[in-house]
Amino acid sequence: MKHIRNFCIIAHIDHGKSTLADRLLEFTKTITQRESQAQLLDNMDLERERGITIKSHAIQMNYILDGQEYVLNLIDTPGHVDFSYEVSRSIAACEGALLIVDASQGIQAQTISNLYLALEHDLEIIPILNKMDLPGAMPEEVKDQIIDLIGCKREEIIPASGKTGLGIEAILQAIIDRVPAPVGDPEAPLQALIFDSVFNSFRGIIAYYKVVNGEIKKGDKVKFINTEKEYLADEVGVLKLNMFPKTVVKTGDVGYIISGIKEAREVKVGDTITNVARPSMDAIQGFEEVKPMVFAGIYPVDTDEFEELREAMHKLQLNDASIVFEPESSAALGFGFRCGFLGMLHMEIIQERLEREFDMTVITTVPNVSYVAMTTRGEEIIVNNPSDLPDPSKMEYVEEPFIKANIITKAEFVGPVMSLCIQKRGIIVNQSYLTADRVELVFEIPMGEIVFDFYDKLKTISKGYASFDYHQIGYRKSDLVRLDILLNGEHVDALSSLIHRANSYDFGKRICEKLRELIPRQQFEIAIQASIGAKVIARENVRALRKDVTAKCYGGDISRKRKLLEKQKKGKKRMRQVGNVEIPQTAFMAVLKLD
Numbered sequence: 217m218k219h220i221r222n223f224c225i226i227a228h229i230d231h232g233k234s235t236l237a238d239r240l241l242e243f244t245k246t247i248t249q250r251e252s253q254a255q256l257l258d259n260m261d262l263e264r265e266r267g268i269t270i271k272s273h274a275i276q277m278n279y280i281l282d283g284q285e286y287v288l289n290l291i292d293t294p295g296h297v298d299f300s301y302e303v304s305r306s307i308a309a310c311e312g313a314l315l316i317v318d319a320s321q322g323i324q325a326q327t328i329s330n331l332y333l334a335l336e337h338d339l340e341i342i343p344i345l346n347k348m349d350l351p352g353a354m355p356e357e358v359k360d361q362i363i364d365l366i367g368c369k370r371e372e373i374i375p376a377s378g379k380t381g382l383g384i385e386a387i388l389q390a391i392i393d394r395v396p397a398p399v400g401d402p403e404a405p406l407q408a409l410i411f412d413s414v415f416n417s418f419r420g421i422i423a424y425y426k427v428v429n430g431e432i433k434k435g436d437k438v439k440f441i442n443t444e445k446e447y448l449a450d451e452v453g454v455l456k457l458n459m460f461p462k463t464v465v466k467t468g469d470v471g472y473i474i475s476g477i478k479e480a481r482e483v484k485v486g487d488t489i490t491n492v493a494r495p496s497m498d499a500i501q502g503f504e505e506v507k508p509m510v511f512a513g514i515y516p517v518d519t520d521e522f523e524e525l526r527e528a529m530h531k532l533q534l535n536d537a538s539i540v541f542e543p544e545s546s547a548a549l550g551f552g553f554r555c556g557f558l559g560m561l562h563m564e565i566i567q568e569r570l571e572r573e574f575d576m577t578v579i580t581t582v583p584n585v586s587y588v589a590m591t592t593r594g595e596e597i598i599v600n601n602p603s604d605l606p607d608p609s610k611m612e613y614v615e616e617p618f619i620k621a622n623i624i625t626k627a628e629f630v631g632p633v634m635s636l637c638i639q640k641r642g643i644i645v646n647q648s649y650l651t652a653d654r655v656e657l658v659f660e661i662p663m664g665e666i667v668f669d670f671y672d673k674l675k676t677i678s679k680g681y682a683s684f685d686y687h688q689i690g691y692r693k694s695d696l697v698r699l700d701i702l703l704n705g706e707h708v709d710a711l712s713s714l715i716h717r718a719n720s721y722d723f724g725k726r727i728c729e730k731l732r733e734l735i736p737r738q739q740f741e742i743a744i745q746a747s748i749g750a751k752v753i754a755r756e757n758v759r760a761l762r763k764d765v766t767a768k769c770y771g772g773d774i775s776r777k778r779k780l781l782e783k784q785k786k787g788k789k790r791m792r793q794v795g796n797v798e799i800p801q802t803a804f805m806a807v808l809k810l811d
């Protein structure tokens with residue numbers, strides 16, 4: 217135990233965490249250069265394509281320093297806010313953290329929020345100034361920022377580059393010298409903290425844990441304290457490049473367990489494993505049920521494919537326990553599912569996986585957050601779909617989730633950032649200068665206002681010099697109304713949204729204009745109306761189509777005509793007929809496209 221070091225890497229997105237991790241793995245010969253495809257740890261295809269770490273992973277390195285062999289467990293953490301609970305669990309399994317800061321970018325919002333998480337768990341922080349090879353690196357300036365932030369000594373900051381390999385040896389030395397060995401009682405009953413799990417189609421769910429006290433042996437009967445389920449430890453071991461089976465994983469070490477679990481739902485990140493024969497009564501603290509934040513309807517384009525979609529969703533849920541879904545029906549879209557996601561990125565990933573892995577073509581409706589409505593009869597209703605909002609006459613009030621948003625930007629962008637936040641119904645609670653040129657702004661904002669395009673807008677108005685991070689701070693009463701859309705007088709339930717009363721007129725007008733652009737002209741005129749209750753507040757028309765689309769090809773060559781028709785057919789793939797109007801997928805997402 218004395219020679220084990222458990223550490224994670226925390227960084228703002230794109231500051232070079234995965235690249236640096238690869239260099240550490242190469243240097244310790246955990247992987248050979250040949251095995252080191254770019255960003256080895258990101259082994260899901262989607263992760264590699266998007267260049268982000270979606271799930272945390274762990275890997276063990278062996279390193280000899282001054283004749284002593286050390287076991288270094290690196291726990292990789294995801295960098296995106298959608299997955300922040302996983303970051304917090306990974307951090308809880310470590311004694312130290314490498315805090316990576318891009319020398320050309322300086323400290324960003326997630327550097328700070330992840331740092332706070334690490335400090336909450338009393339982790340030893342090793343500051344690293346990465347990307348020193350970049351011409352735009354500003355080492356002295358960024359060092360000042362780091363010193364201000366964590367109060368370390370200048371010489372404690374390690375200059376590094378994941379690209380050239382600068383600083384790698386110094387980092388390993390610092391991990392051994394500065395990160396404390398795990399503490400724990402080898403004689404005590406087993407307590408192992410689950411910080412991640414993965415789905416393997418052959419072996420079922422593989423859970424990753426850190427043994428906090430006691431030990432876990434192959435063949436043990438174990439129990440997961442929060443779910444109260446018992447399993448046989450078919451295989452335990454440590455994580456190298458591949459799984460490395462062992463007969464026992466001891467106190468302080470990081471390992472995996474395979475026990476025939478088939479569904480991701482049964483393994484909850486943050487849960488504690490104990491031994492059935494000699495149980496610990498206490499779970500390790502900090503366990504939370506992960507709650508979805510964003511909801512949207514997912515419908516098969518082809519109504520016959522509902523059962524296939526159900527099967528695909530179930531399969532996805534087997535390896536991603538954070539998706540929830542239940543059947544719903546929409547007058548406009550037929551049968552589908554209301555699905556809950558951790559955030560917008562998570563939603564996009566699920567949609568993409570449905571298409572790639574299950575070959576499903578789906579229509580997704582506008583995402584919304586989860587509201588709470590209090591009825592006049594004193595019932596509390598959770599509203600995950602705007603259509604479920606009770607009639608105003610039967611409702612006392614509605615509450616919406618709020619977040620605390622942390623934004624770091626340059627002083628010159630404070631004005632525009634503030635106006636954006638205020639436009640999104642934000643309330644500023646703090647403003648502080650980190651340096652003469654860098655400002656941290658703290659806002660409380662309704663979550664519904666930021667889930668869509670907030671981050672994009674923030675990036676645009678700050679020319680990319682703003683970083684953003686948030687956490688939920690609970691529900692508050694709001695004056696929300698349901699805005700409905702009618703097409704030729706017919707209410708399209710999938711286009712309803714909840715909106716603050718003060719913004720509803722402007723919003724109604726803009727959404728009608730946007731729909732007019734997105735709904736293609738058809739054989740007849742289409743009236744687009746926005747209404748609140750029975751009152752129509754905006755209207756636009758899509759004029760009738762006069763000419764045949766192929767008309768301009770008359771006399772032209774036939775192949776061109778066929779191509780045009782085919783193109784049209786493809787475009788139609790994601791269309792839905794509502795009443796007599798055909799609505800394209802893009803229209804269901806119109807809200808996201810408002811300027």
Ligand SMILES: Nc1nc2c(ncn2[C@@H]2O[C@H](COP(=O)(O)OP(=O)(O)OP(=O)(O)O)[C@@H](O)[C@H]2O)c(=O)[nH]1
Nearest residue numbers: 229230231232233234235268269295347377378379
């Ligand atoms: N010049 C230079 N580029 C680097 C260095 N380290 C990483 N990069 C580049 O920076 C980008 C982001 O690197 P990643 O390692 O994927 O960053 P990350 O922090 O792991 O990103 P997430 O996993 O998404 O949080 C990639 O394009 C890398 O090639 C470095 O030391 N120097």
